[in-house]
Amino acid sequence: MSVLPAEAMPAEVLVRVEGLSKHFGVKTGSGQALLRAVDDVSFDIRKGETFGLVGESGSGKSTVARLMLRAYRLTAGRVLFRLSDGTVADISALDDRAMRPIRREMQMIFQDPYSSLNPRMTLRDLIGEPMSVHGATRAEIDARVAELLACVGLRPEYAGRYPHAFSGGQRQRIGIARALALSPALIAADEAVSALDVSVAAQNINLLQDLQEQFDLTYLFITHDLGMVEHISNRIAVMYLGRIVELGETEEIFARPMHPYTEALLGAVPQPDPRKRRSGRRQVLKGEVPSAVNPPSGCAFHPRCPYATERCAAELPALREVGGRQVRCHFAEELALQGVEA
Amino acid sequence: MSNPTLPPMPSERLLDLRDVQVGFATRDGRVAAVNSVTYHVDRGEVLGIVGESGSGKSVTVRAIMRLLAKNAVEGAGGSIRFNPDGDRELLLSAEHKNSRLMREIRGGRIGMIFQEPMTALSPVHTVGTQIMRTVMLHRKCGRTEARARAVELLGKVQLPNPEEMVDRYPHQMSGGMRQRAMIALALCCDPVLLIADEPTTALDVTTEAQILDLLKSLQDELGMAIIFITHNFGVVADIADRVAVMYLGRIVETGSVDDIFYAPKHPYTQALLQSIPRLGQARVRRLKTIRGSVPDPYNVPKGCPFHTRCDFADAALCGTELPPRKAFAGDQSALCHFAGELREAGQ
Numbered sequence: 238m239s240v241l242p243a244e245a246m247p248a249e250v251l252v253r254v255e256g257l258s259k260h261f262g263v264k265t266g267s268g269q270a271l272l273r274a275v276d277d278v279s280f281d282i283r284k285g286e287t288f289g290l291v292g293e294s295g296s297g298k299s300t301v302a303r304l305m306l307r308a309y310r311l312t313a314g315r316v317l318f319r320l321s322d323g324t325v326a327d328i329s330a331l332d333d334r335a336m337r338p339i340r341r342e343m344q345m346i347f348q349d350p351y352s353s354l355n356p357r358m359t360l361r362d363l364i365g366e367p368m369s370v371h372g373a374t375r376a377e378i379d380a381r382v383a384e385l386l387a388c389v390g391l392r393p394e395y396a397g398r399y400p401h402a403f404s405g406g407q408r409q410r411i412g413i414a415r416a417l418a419l420s421p422a423l424i425a426a427d428e429a430v431s432a433l434d435v436s437v438a439a440q441n442i443n444l445l446q447d448l449q450e451q452f453d454l455t456y457l458f459i460t461h462d463l464g465m466v467e468h469i470s471n472r473i474a475v476m477y478l479g480r481i482v483e484l485g486e487t488e489e490i491f492a493r494p495m496h497p498y499t500e501a502l503l504g505a506v507p508q509p510d511p512r513k514r515r516s517g518r519r520q521v522l523k524g525e526v527p528s529a530v531n532p533p534s535g536c537a538f539h540p541r542c543p544y545a546t547e548r549c550a551a552e553l554p555a556l557r558e559v560g561g562r563q564v565r566c567h568f569a570e571e572l573a574l575q576g577v578e579a
Numbered sequence: 580m581s582n583p584t585l586p587p588m589p590s591e592r593l594l595d596l597r598d599v600q601v602g603f604a605t606r607d608g609r610v611a612a613v614n615s616v617t618y619h620v621d622r623g624e625v626l627g628i629v630g631e632s633g634s635g636k637s638v639t640v641r642a643i644m645r646l647l648a649k650n651a652v653e654g655a656g657g658s659i660r661f662n663p664d665g666d667r668e669l670l671l672s673a674e675h676k677n678s679r680l681m682r683e684i685r686g687g688r689i690g691m692i693f694q695e696p697m698t699a700l701s702p703v704h705t706v707g708t709q710i711m712r713t714v715m716l717h718r719k720c721g722r723t724e725a726r727a728r729a730v731e732l733l734g735k736v737q738l739p740n741p742e743e744m745v746d747r748y749p750h751q752m753s754g755g756m757r758q759r760a761m762i763a764l765a766l767c768c769d770p771v772l773l774i775a776d777e778p779t780t781a782l783d784v785t786t787e788a789q790i791l792d793l794l795k796s797l798q799d800e801l802g803m804a805i806i807f808i809t810h811n812f813g814v815v816a817d818i819a820d821r822v823a824v825m826y827l828g829r830i831v832e833t834g835s836v837d838d839i840f841y842a843p844k845h846p847y848t849q850a851l852l853q854s855i856p857r858l859g860q861a862r863v864r865r866l867k868t869i870r871g872s873v874p875d876p877y878n879v880p881k882g883c884p885f886h887t888r889c890d891f892a893d894a895a896l897c898g899t900e901l902p903p904r905k906a907f908a909g910d911q912s913a914l915c916h917f918a919g920e921l922r923e924a925g926q
Contacts, residue, residue, distance in 0.1 A: 293783035293784070293785065293786075294783055404872045404873075404875075405632075406872050407872070434631035434632055434810065434873070435631065435810065435812075435851055435854055435855055436631065436850065436851060436854050436868060436869035436872075437631075437872055438854075439854040439855075439856075439866040439867065439868040439869075440868045440869075440870075442856075442866055443865050443866055443868060446865070461783060461784065463784070463858060464855065464856040464857055464858050465856055467856065467858060467859075467860075468856035468860075468866065491858065491859065501785060502784060502785065503858065504788075505784040505785045505787065505788040506784055506813065506858055507787070507788070507791065507811065507813030507814045507816065507817040508813050508816060508817075508857065508858060509812040509813045509815075509816050509840065509852065509855055509857065510816055510840065510857075511816045511817075511836045511837055511840050511841075512837075513816070514816065514817050521785070521788045521789055521792050522785040522788070522789075523789075525753050525755055525756075525786070526783075576859075577858040577859035578859055
């Protein structure tokens with residue numbers, strides 16, 4: 238059993254991810270190839286914080302969450318998780334049976350509130366299912382479901398209804414109630430508001446923040462919406478082609494990015510401010526995200542990077558500590574990159 | 580063909596919608612999707628239409644293209660007029676889906692691009708074939724000429740190696756490349772109007788920025804007008820000259836892009852602008868929200884459609900009477916009893 242002593246990681250850390258990798262075998266025209274979805278990813282998530290994972294499609298951010306929650310088996314690396322009794326478990330080493338009691342402590346909220354709820358189950362069964370799996374009685378479940386519905390701003394009388402009777406925003410709340418059912422410590426929210434309309438997304442973001450305060454939750458918040466991630470996250474990691482390129486305090490990274498990809502991402506966000514477009518537009522990043530089956534040599538970002546040199550094509554930069562954050566760029570100290578103006 | 584009861588369109592006017600109404604007959608009764616929508620597009624301008632899902636923005640442009648579903652019912656009083664060359668007003672609202680005129684206009688004078696290029700393009704034909712067929716149909720030209728035109732267009736939308744791309748199938752391209760191919764298809768007959776229905780919604784931010792820049796440079800070069808539909812205020816601020824905000828099938832506010840962003844008059848526009856988290860904004864504890872959710876279209880509230888969610892609503896007035904359209908300087912107007920009397924909550 239891979240239970241480690243409480244001292245295995247600092248007291249404020251809830252999850253530690255070390256050298257996480259996930260490679261998928263894919264069929265190509267000429268046989269098998271290896272897709273490196275996640276490559277050597279390491280970070281800590283501290284208790285009570287919101288940790289944002291940012292990146293474009295194919296960057297590996299969802300795969301990281303799924304690996305952390307052990308929905309996939311790891312190719313390499315370790316995931317350490319602090320259990321509610323204070324001990325630390327290396328969940329990468331556990332089999333499915335040993336994993337089951339630990340699953341109570343980590344839950345997930347999905348992007349699409351239509352496909353993530355079984356249309357033939359009532360809210361009571363949807364929200365109560367995780368509890369019945371973990372051996373709660375009917376009466377316990379009924380009481381808890383009513384309580385959870387109230388928590389997410391839905392009427393307890395709705396317990397007997399089916400998901401189709403609810404709007405997208407309400408369905409997302411049902412998904413949140415289900416994630417809360419077992420009083421988890423960590424909730425991974427994968428694009429949890431991306432499918433919602435602006436006014437409804439704002440309501441649900443506020444709800445998530447209220448619940449965080451109320452229940453001492455820690456969030457892993459995955460999104461491609463940089464405005465949203467800036468609003469909700471304490472710290473962020475920016476991913477590109479399966480690797481972390483920059484990691485640090487949200488405010489500092491947004492004010493002064495140190496990796497050229499972070500700069501490009503921030504510059505690409507269209508801002509709800511018509512004056513900004515007339516005051517001259519940011520440089521638009523050229524080209525497209527390369528294939529993870531056949532990634533570029535050296536720094537994966539070098540073919541699109543406006544600052545790239547020969548060294549970048551030859552040598553993979555290490556993720557290293559620069560000015561209180563981690564950056565994967567040979568020239569992090571020399572470049573003066575542009576952040577977001579306040 | 581012009582309608583004698585309507586005043587003639589000014590020469591700069593390309594498209595004019597008045598009082599357009601579209602409902603759908605469904606098993607559960609009639610749903611009003613578009614109510615009394617009036618807007619216009621001048622030659623060479625970009626009109627941005629913003630609204631949440633179900634606001635009727637897509638249904639309205641489908642009415643322009645005469646591509647409404649079979650169960651759609653259009654109101655008799657409405658008119659859609661289109662003046663492609665400045666010398667003849669065409670009353671599109673009187674045309675049938677398959678009329679000779681509409682088949683000439685669709686793909687010929689009006690091009691359209693959609694949100695999801697994978698479903699909008701045919702998966703079993705190469706991109707080149709799809710462009711060539713449209714060119715051959717509208718230009719009555721041969722294969723060689725059409726193919727040359729397809730290659731030229733693929734170059735124009737900045738696809739690398741257009742000679743090679745012309746023989747690719749959509750599944751062999753990335754999302755951004757497919758969207759470029761769809762733009763090439765929409766532009767193949769030099770339309771005077773391009774309708775873009777959420778063309779960047781499915782794309783990553785860096786690809787979105789590329790497509791927006793491409794559309795802007797093509798518009799500079801070709802001079803067509805664009806109706807740009809989106810739910811993203813950032814995108815509207817980036818591309819539109821004028822903006823129309825829709826809610827529950829009505830245009831609740833319209834004005835220049837600056838007026839909409841810096842001096843919004845309708846409480847819905849104001850609330851929407853405040854509910855988006857902005858980059859670089861001082862971290863606030865809570866986002867402003869609009870309470871409740873968009874009412875379902877079977878039960879549109881009486882009076883002002885927004886009164887159930889509005890912070891300024893007066894139940895006696897807003898709950899019973901549809902507000903008048905109040906006009907302001909610079910062609911701005913808002914559908915609100917109290918427009919102009921509220922604190923302007925722009926930035």
